[in-house]
Amino acid sequence: MQNRNALAVLGRSGNPVFRGSTFAPDATFATAPAAERMTLSGTVNKTGILLILCLATASIVWNRFFESGNPASIMGLLWLGLIGGLGAAITTMFKRQWAAMTAPIYALLQGLVLGGISAIFEAQYPGIVIQAIGLTFGTLGVLLLAYKSGWIKPTENFRLMIVAATGGIAILYLISFIMGFFGSSIGFIHSNGLFGIGFSLFVVAIAALNLVLDFDFIEAGAEQGAPKYMEWFGAFSLMVTLIWLYLEILRLLAKLRSR
Amino acid sequence: MGFNEIVFGGMALIGILIFLYIGRYRAGASQRNRGNKIRWNFLARRGRRR
Numbered sequence: 001m002q003n004r005n006a007l008a009v010l011g012r013s014g015n016p017v018f019r020g021s022t023f024a025p026d027a028t029f030a031t032a033p034a035a036e037r038m039t040l041s042g043t044v045n046k047t048g049i050l051l052i053l054c055l056a057t058a059s060i061v062w063n064r065f066f067e068s069g070n071p072a073s074i075m076g077l078l079w080l081g082l083i084g085g086l087g088a089a090i091t092t093m094f095k096r097q098w099a100a101m102t103a104p105i106y107a108l109l110q111g112l113v114l115g116g117i118s119a120i121f122e123a124q125y126p127g128i129v130i131q132a133i134g135l136t137f138g139t140l141g142v143l144l145l146a147y148k149s150g151w152i153k154p155t156e157n158f159r160l161m162i163v164a165a166t167g168g169i170a171i172l173y174l175i176s177f178i179m180g181f182f183g184s185s186i187g188f189i190h191s192n193g194l195f196g197i198g199f200s201l202f203v204v205a206i207a208a209l210n211l212v213l214d215f216d217f218i219e220a221g222a223e224q225g226a227p228k229y230m231e232w233f234g235a236f237s238l239m240v241t242l243i244w245l246y247l248e249i250l251r252l253l254a255k256l257r258s259r
Numbered sequence: 260m261g262f263n264e265i266v267f268g269g270m271a272l273i274g275i276l277i278f279l280y281i282g283r284y285r286a287g288a289s290q291r292n293r294g295n296k297i298r299w300n301f302l303a304r305r306g307r308r309r
Contacts, residue, residue, distance in 0.1 A: 044282040051275075127263045134267025137274030148281055150289035159297050213297075219286055220299045 038226040038234070043218050046235035050107040054239070057081075057111030058118065065119035074116045081112030092236050099232035106236060110243055121250055125257045132250040136242060139208050147215045154216045162213060165206045192255040200252040207245040214238050 061081075065074045088106035092099050118129045146152045176186045188195045218234040260268075285291065 040285065041283045044279060047282075048279065127261075130264055130267045130271075134270035134274075136271070137278075138270040139274070141274030141277035144278055144281055147290065148284065148286045150287045153290060153293065153295070154297055155295045156297055215286075216297055217299055219290075220297070223285075223291070 034225075036228045038221045038228060038230040040218065040222045042228070042231040043222070043234040043238075046103075046231050047238050050103060050235050050239050053104055053107040054111040054114065054243075057108050058115030061112050061115030062119045065116065065123070071120055074119065077112045078116035081109045081116070085109035085113060089236075089240065092233065096233045097229055099229050099236055103232045103236035103239070107239055110239070114243065114246070117247065118250070121254055125254055128250065128253050128257060131253055132246055135249050135253075136246040139245065140211060140242065143208060143211050144215060147212055152212055154212050158209075159213060162206065162209050165202075166210065169203055169206060192258045197252065197255050200248065200255055204245065204248045204252055207241065207248050210241045211238070211245070214241050 061074050061077050064077070065071065068074075085106055088102050088109055092102040092106060095102070118132075121132075122129045143152070147154075172186065172189065176189050179185050188199055190196065214234070214237050217237065221230050221234060
């Protein structure tokens, strides 16, 4: 019972995209015709589209950085992607019916951010980006297999654990961000010492386990015949987690390489 | 193309292919038919809530 109360306070999922009311207010579900219901295939296709869109804009920023060799040349695009992406993500979370429009916009804008950050890391540590991409999609594939085969069975307690850990990490990052304005920071988050690497490993594990919640949500949505636009929403939620996972793996690898 | 690109590029490719192929199929029976599944709060259909 205590777990239920904590879930009600903390939210229903580790992924901020999945609030408790994800399916509740506007769901037409089984009353909708079969062609207008969420399917696994549709969600996979839409995730593929979002990945391609993200890659397209990322390659533009990446090329611009390596052509100029100057980080200042991409800063405008990077900030545009960061602020615009945040706006698109918040809009998608509150207006799920718009996800068919806002999710592709989010993917395009996040591509600008990922392309810029990746290029900066690649210039400093050659070969690091392909390692991060490989580990991100490798994790996606392995966890999907583990989920589909029933090896990992997400339960309410599992979700509570991920919610608590994700919330803790978010608060820690927020405090560090605010402290940054005053010329200070939480040292171990960015350090390349054992504690810093341990922290990064923990964050990568939590980001990866958020993927399992995404799979479960998508599977449940398809099983219950959620409205078609939820395919875009499911694809968007997967993108949010994949982008977070990729950035955390990139940070972890950079810490390891800088030792 | 170096060793790094082959190993990690291959890993990325396999991960994407697994997602594109396995992602289209429903989870196994042991995953679907269990009592302790997460309730995603959407069993509100037909006016029913858990």
